Amino acid sequence: MPELPEVETIARSLQQGGRGQGALPGRVIRSVRLFWERTLAEPGKEEFMKHLPGQRVIEVTRRGKFIVIRLERDWLLIHLRMSGDLRVEAVASKPQPHDRMLILFEDGAGLFFNDTRKFGRVWLLTDPQSILGKLGPEPLDEAFTAREFHTRLAARKRQLKPLLLDQTFLAGLGNIYTDEALFLAHLHPLASSNALSQGQASRLLGSIREVLNEGILHNGASIDWVYRGGDFQNHFHVYQRTGEPCPVCGKPIERILVGQRSSHFCPVCQSV
DNA sequence: AGGGAAACCCGAACGC
């Protein structure tokens, strides 16, 4: 579940060396190995091999669900998608099952990209804005106001659920966090975005921030058997709790399909 | 413009 909190956690650990000895900044790339090429590397294997070796890592940050690695000349963007994970080894050992890429550094350290379901992607770019520029605002950015959020919601006429999942509208929310935020805000996933009052928009932004911060606190969620360290899955209010009593009113949680995505909500607390 | 569907993947969890 490569949603914002986990990406945030990994980016932080990569910067601070949290996972083992993983501080990337300062390290110089020696070589790159791709164990899976078909959809992993953009623009392609040849470009990676040609341009990455010799470049020093400057810093590691995050934008939306992307992990952003700034190199001396280029930029590396990593999207973990569903089952992706990053692992840093001070002395790179041999690849493990489902490892898709290894970036080997001159001092022997290695950054492994492991991804069971092969959904993840890595981009090598001279200008990261070609991708990051399309993203909507950061919900955790304090400069992003509830008033601005309300304006953006009112400018569209869409079901709340798909709109919140739209990364160009707001960056970083996935299916879990959207369901949880809508529940906390007492809003129905099918409610129309342009029907929200300023107060409802404010409450929704507050709920989004609460859910994201809670996810970060718990190191993200490990659901669908893909374990990646977090335990936020033990704190869901509605997600994957179909039929269980609503923690607020006791009515069974319902599950519907919205924009092909499963959506969990309380039919009483979240009226349209 | 909004919404639906399919495609990309895999392994768990099911049905028979």
Add this chain to the structure above:
DNA sequence: TGCGTTCGGGTTTCCC
């Protein structure tokens, strides 16, 4: 036991 089928997560692309 061993098949086959379904499912779901994020995103892009195509179509109405």
